[in-house]
Amino acid sequence: MTVSEFFHAGGYGFYLWGSFGMTLLLMAGEVIAVKNQRRTILKRLRRMMRLNAAEVDE
Amino acid sequence: MSINWFKYSSPATFYPLAGKLVPWFAWLTAILTLAGLYWGFFQTPDVLSEQKEYYRIIFIHVPAAWMSMWLYFVLVCWALAGLVFNTRLSYMMAAAIAPTGAIATFIALWTGAFWGKTSWGTWWDWDPRMTSELILLFLYVGYMALQSAIDDPRRADRASALLAIVGLVCVPVIFWSVNCPDPTQCAALHQRSGTGKMESNILIAMLVMVFAFWMYAFAVILMRVRNIILERERHATWVNELLETEK
Amino acid sequence: MFRTFRCIVMRDLTLAMRRRTDVLTTLFFFIIVVSLFPLGVGTDKETLRHIAPGVAWVAALLASMLALERLFASDHADGTLEQMLLTPQPMSVLVLGKVFAHWLLTGLPLVLIAPLVGLQYHLSDTSIGVMMLALLVGTPILSLIGAIGAGLTLGLRGGGILLSLLVLPLYIPVMIYGAGVVSASAIEGSDLQAYFSILAAFLVVALVFSPWAAAAALRISVE
Numbered sequence: 001m002t003v004s005e006f007f008h009a010g011g012y013g014f015y016l017w018g019s020f021g022m023t024l025l026l027m028a029g030e031v032i033a034v035k036n037q038r039r040t041i042l043k044r045l046r047r048m049m050r051l052n053a054a055e056v057d058e
Numbered sequence: 059m060s061i062n063w064f065k066y067s068s069p070a071t072f073y074p075l076a077g078k079l080v081p082w083f084a085w086l087t088a089i090l091t092l093a094g095l096y097w098g099f100f101q102t103p104d105v106l107s108e109q110k111e112y113y114r115i116i117f118i119h120v121p122a123a124w125m126s127m128w129l130y131f132v133l134v135c136w137a138l139a140g141l142v143f144n145t146r147l148s149y150m151m152a153a154a155i156a157p158t159g160a161i162a163t164f165i166a167l168w169t170g171a172f173w174g175k176t177s178w179g180t181w182w183d184w185d186p187r188m189t190s191e192l193i194l195l196f197l198y199v200g201y202m203a204l205q206s207a208i209d210d211p212r213r214a215d216r217a218s219a220l221l222a223i224v225g226l227v228c229v230p231v232i233f234w235s236v237n238c239p240d241p242t243q244c245a246a247l248h249q250r251s252g253t254g255k256m257e258s259n260i261l262i263a264m265l266v267m268v269f270a271f272w273m274y275a276f277a278v279i280l281m282r283v284r285n286i287i288l289e290r291e292r293h294a295t296w297v298n299e300l301l302e303t304e305k
Numbered sequence: 306m307f308r309t310f311r312c313i314v315m316r317d318l319t320l321a322m323r324r325r326t327d328v329l330t331t332l333f334f335f336i337i338v339v340s341l342f343p344l345g346v347g348t349d350k351e352t353l354r355h356i357a358p359g360v361a362w363v364a365a366l367l368a369s370m371l372a373l374e375r376l377f378a379s380d381h382a383d384g385t386l387e388q389m390l391l392t393p394q395p396m397s398v399l400v401l402g403k404v405f406a407h408w409l410l411t412g413l414p415l416v417l418i419a420p421l422v423g424l425q426y427h428l429s430d431t432s433i434g435v436m437m438l439a440l441l442v443g444t445p446i447l448s449l450i451g452a453i454g455a456g457l458t459l460g461l462r463g464g465g466i467l468l469s470l471l472v473l474p475l476y477i478p479v480m481i482y483g484a485g486v487v488s489a490s491a492i493e494g495s496d497l498q499a500y501f502s503i504l505a506a507f508l509v510v511a512l513v514f515s516p517w518a519a520a521a522a523l524r525i526s527v528e
Contacts, residue, residue, distance in 0.1 A: 193474050193477060196470070196473075196474040197474055200470045200471045200474065203467055203470050203471070204457060204467065204470075204471060207458070207461050207462070207463065213525060213528070216525045217457045217522065217526065220453075220518065220522055221453075221457055221471060224475070225475070228474075228475045231478050231507075232474070232475070232477050232478055234478075235478035236477070236481070239481050239482075239485055240485060240489070241482070241485075241500060242495075
């Protein structure tokens with residue numbers, strides 16, 4: 001079986017890879033979104049902490 | 059040996075534990091997915107008697123559909139635990155599960171549509187199972203909408219927990235009513251499905267993929283619950299110490 | 306306990322009678338929605354007869370849902386609701402009273418106006434009777450389930466649209482059998498009793514559980 005035959009999937013490539021592709025997209029997207037969310041939260045919390053520290057210094 | 063389970067119900071102890079678990083689940087997801095897809099694509103016949111190569115959608119369709127339903131159940135269990143034991147972590151877990159559940163529901167619908175197009179010739183059919191899945195998506199969306207509409211976290215937690223429980227109570231009635239719109243004669247499911255007549259290689263690949271999906275769900279839910287913990291506990295001293303040490 | 310119930314019902318009815326337009330708004334919403342469909346899908350008699358049950362029920366669902374927002378809102382605004390939560394009377398009875406009064410003002414008018422829908426959609430007399438009966442059993446269930454949603458979304462911004470997200474999926478079984486019985490009534494010799502038994506069972510279950518759940522929701526929201 002060649003690679004192109006594999007992706008052709010007997011003429012059902014569109015349906016097969018449409019399903020798998022969307023799944024991959026959503027799952028990868030979810031992971032990336034959660035990681036981004038974590039980064040933003042950390043950034044914001046650090047900024048808030050620095051702000052508090054600055055206030056205490058004054 | 060007795061383990062104090064309530065020790066881990068505190069966000070401060072659960073946060074690092076979850077952090078340690080995430081990579082394990084991520085690796086398991088990767089390994090199981092590769093194994094399941096290898097088995098599914100190369101150890102199975104290309105053409106079944108009735109169905110052609112598109113039947114391989116089953117390797118993501120069925121795990122996603124199962125997971126979407128189980129996750130709602132697990133969500134309600136956490137919500138219930140939250141209302142009974144009044145533990146904040148339970149609510150956070152419930153909140154972390156909802157988006158993953160909604161995504162699983164969407165994947166099940168999407169792949170179902172592609173499958174439907176190939177085997178029944180239509181993207182959408184008001185088949186009882188598809189309709190039930192669609193309604194499940196609505197329930198997830200309602201839960202998340204209520205949660206994000208309430209600013210006070212305590213009220214948001216408890217209100218959405220109650221909503222999830224009410225939803226679960228209604229779910230059997232909804233599914234049953236969708237299945238039997240005429241009470242005198244219940245419609246048979248569009249396609250009888252059974253694991254018995256399935257070829258064993260397909261079954262193996264599908265079950266491996268089910269586990270892969272579960273590992274993925276654990277990993278991403280734990281990642282999200284860590285975010286929620288950080289956000290909610292930002293005034294706690296342990297979070298501040300953590301911010302100084304951890305990158 | 307019955308006295309508490311009656312007291313709440315009378316109070317809500319008196320308050321509503323001072324602002325009669327609220328009742329009429331819901332009713333006219335229902336009439337307008339129902340009248341829009343023939344303009345949209347065409348006025349073919351057979352088609353209309355075919356879609357009538359579904360249209361009437363969807364319109365009833367939307368009308369009763371839109372009215373729900375006001376179920377607890379005014380009591381919440383003037384602080385009466387908090388007083389109610391503090392009284393020794395069980396909250397679920399108070400909720401039941403409020404829901405009943407609310408149904409008398411918004412659900413019952415829909416039942417009474419149903420023959421008009423029947424005329425607009427060329428339904429037979431039997432079908433009209435069946436539809437009225439189905440709405441009579443079904444609309445209280447809508448109000449009861451909706452009360453939970455109204456309690457949960459109390460005082461939130463964008464509460465109305467949020468409420469629809471929460472409540473509409475839960476209305477599905479009522480709509481399926483409510484519309485189903487009207488459709489079945491058009492067919493000779495179909496068994497209508499099974500539908501009404503199911504609707505009645507829903508009503509009993511909703512009567513038992515939903516005041517209790519709605520009371521819990523109110524407690525969460527007001528706290």
